[in-house]
Amino acid sequence: MTATLLKNGRVIDPANSRDEVADVLVGADGNIGQVGPNLDAGPDVPVLDCTGQVVAPGLIDMHVHLRVPGQEYKEDVPSGTAAAANGGFTAIVCQPNTRPAIDHASIVKDILAQARDASARVHVIGAVSMGLENKELTEMADLKDAGVVGIGDDAFPVHDSGFLRRAMEYCRMLDLPYIAHCEDKDLTGDGVMNEGYVSTVLGLKGIPRSAENVGTARNVLLAMATGCRLHVLHVSTKESVEIIRHAKKFGAPVTCETCPQYVALTDEACYGYDTNAKMSPPLRTRADQDAVKQGLADGTIDAIATDHAPHAPHEKEQEFARVPFGMLGLETALGLVITHLVKPGVLTLAQAIEKMSTAPARILRVLGGTLSVGAPADITVFDPDAEWTVDVSQFKSKSRNSVLNGVTLMGRPVATFVGGRQICL
Numbered sequence: 001m002t003a004t005l006l007k008n009g010r011v012i013d014p015a016n017s018r019d020e021v022a023d024v025l026v027g028a029d030g031n032i033g034q035v036g037p038n039l040d041a042g043p044d045v046p047v048l049d050c051t052g053q054v055v056a057p058g059l060i061d062m063h064v065h066l067r068v069p070g071q072e073y074k075e076d077v078p079s080g081t082a083a084a085a086n087g088g089f090t091a092i093v094c095q096p097n098t099r100p101a102i103d104h105a106s107i108v109k110d111i112l113a114q115a116r117d118a119s120a121r122v123h124v125i126g127a128v129s130m131g132l133e134n135k136e137l138t139e140m141a142d143l144k145d146a147g148v149v150g151i152g153d154d155a156f157p158v159h160d161s162g163f164l165r166r167a168m169e170y171c172r173m174l175d176l177p178y179i180a181h182c183e184d185k186d187l188t189g190d191g192v193m194n195e196g197y198v199s200t201v202l203g204l205k206g207i208p209r210s211a212e213n214v215g216t217a218r219n220v221l222l223a224m225a226t227g228c229r230l231h232v233l234h235v236s237t238k239e240s241v242e243i244i245r246h247a248k249k250f251g252a253p254v255t256c257e258t259c260p261q262y263v264a265l266t267d268e269a270c271y272g273y274d275t276n277a278k279m280s281p282p283l284r285t286r287a288d289q290d291a292v293k294q295g296l297a298d299g300t301i302d303a304i305a306t307d308h309a310p311h312a313p314h315e316k317e318q319e320f321a322r323v324p325f326g327m328l329g330l331e332t333a334l335g336l337v338i339t340h341l342v343k344p345g346v347l348t349l350a351q352a353i354e355k356m357s358t359a360p361a362r363i364l365r366v367l368g369g370t371l372s373v374g375a376p377a378d379i380t381v382f383d384p385d386a387e388w389t390v391d392v393s394q395f396k397s398k399s400r401n402s403v404l405n406g407v408t409l410m411g412r413p414v415a416t417f418v419g420g421r422q423i424c425l
C-alpha cells in the first residue's frame with residue numbers, strides 16, 4: 001500500500017472537535033499518519049486534491065440487509081459493499097434476518113471471511129433466537145466469540161416480554177447491545193402502510209402508529225429493568241422520539257437511529273401504489289417528519305442508518321399488499337441527509353457526520369468514526385455541493401427498489417479509503 005496525502009479539504013472530525021481546512025496524510029501502514037494544515041509528505045507521496053470537498057471519518061451504516069447468507073440474488077458481499085462504497089460508507093453492519101438467520105457462530109465467521117477484502121468493512125449482528133423464531137435463545141457467547149457486535153431481532157421483533165427480558169440479561173452479561181426492531185405485530189396485523197388519511201384514500205390496510213410506539217416503550221422499559229444497552233432501530237413516529245427523549249432523561253441505557261427516508265418522505269409517496277414506498281416501519285406524516293428532525297437536532301436520535309433492504313424486481317412488481325417491505329438506502333443516504341437535513345439547517349455538517357460515523361462506532365464499539373492519528377485510515381471524501389440525479393440503473397447494488405429514481409440530490413461521495421486502501425467508486 002502507498003501513502004496518500006489528502007490536500008486542502010475541509011476536515012470534519014467530530015471525535016476531535018475539528019472542522020477546518022487541512023491536510024490528512026494516509027500512511028502506507030493503513031493508518032492516519034498526520035492531520036493539519038500545509039502538510040508536506042515529500043515528493044514521492046501521491047496527492048489527492050480535496051479543495052472544496054469534505055474529508056470525514058468513514059461513514060458507518062448501522063443497519064444494512066446484506067442478504068447473506070441465502071438471498072444472494074438480492075445482494076451479496078461484493079455488491080453490497082460496492083454499493084456501500086458508492087454511497088460513501090466504509091463500514092456496514094448487517095442484520096441477522098437472513099435465510100438461514102445469523103443464529104450460529106459458523107455463519108458469522110463465514111460472512112466475516114467473505115468480507116475480508118471487500119469494498120467496505122462488514123460487521124455482523126447476531127440473531128436473538130434460533131431461526132429468529134423467538135422460541136429458543138441463540139448461543140450468544142459463541143456468537144460474540146465469532147465476532148458479532150450486537151444481538152438483535154430486526155424484522156422479527158420478540159413478542160414475548162419474558163423472553164426478551166432473558167435475552168437482554170444475557171446481552172448485559174456479555175456486554176453486547178440489543179438491537180431492536182420495535183413493533184407490536186398484533187397491532188400491525190396485515191397492515192401495509194401508515195394508517196391515516198392516505199391509506200384511506202388508497203384503500204390500503206393501515207399500520208397504526210401505536211404498533212411502533214408500544215414496541216418502543218416496552219423495550220425501553222425492559223432495558224431500564226435489565227441494564228442492557230438498547231439500540232432502537234429506525235425510529236419513525238413522533239411518539240417514539242418522545243418516549244426515547246423521556247427515557248434518556250431518566251438515564252435509560254438507550255440509543256436510537258432514524259433513516260433518511262423518514263425525514264425525506266411521507267406516506268404520500270405511496271400515492272400511485274408505488275411499491276418501492278412500502279417499508280417497515282411505514283413512511284409517516286409531516287408531523288412525524290418534523291418530530292424526527294427535532295429529535296436529530298436535539299440529540300435524542302443518536303445515529304442515521306439506512307435500513308438498506310434490497311429486493312428483486314419480481315418481488316417488488318406485484319400488488320402493493322403482497323410485496324415485501326423495504327427500499328434501498330446505501331447509495332442515496334448521504335445525498336438525502338445533505339439535501340433534507342444539512343442544507344435546510346436542521347443539522348450542521350459536523351452533526352450529520354457525527355450521526356453517520358462517530359456515533360455508530362461508539363454505539364457498536366467498532367473501528368472508525370475518527371480521524372485521530374494512528375487510527376485506521378477509514379475516510380470518506382465528499383462534495384457537499386455536488387448536484388446529481390438518482391439513476392437506479394447506475395447503482396452498484398444488485399437491486400433497484402428505490403422510490404428516489406429521477407430525484408435530484410445535493411452531496412455526493414468522491415472517494416473512500418478503508419484501512420488506507422482507496423476504494424474504486
Ligand SMILES: [Zn+2]
Pocket residue numbers: 154155181233234280281
Ligand atoms: Zn426493522
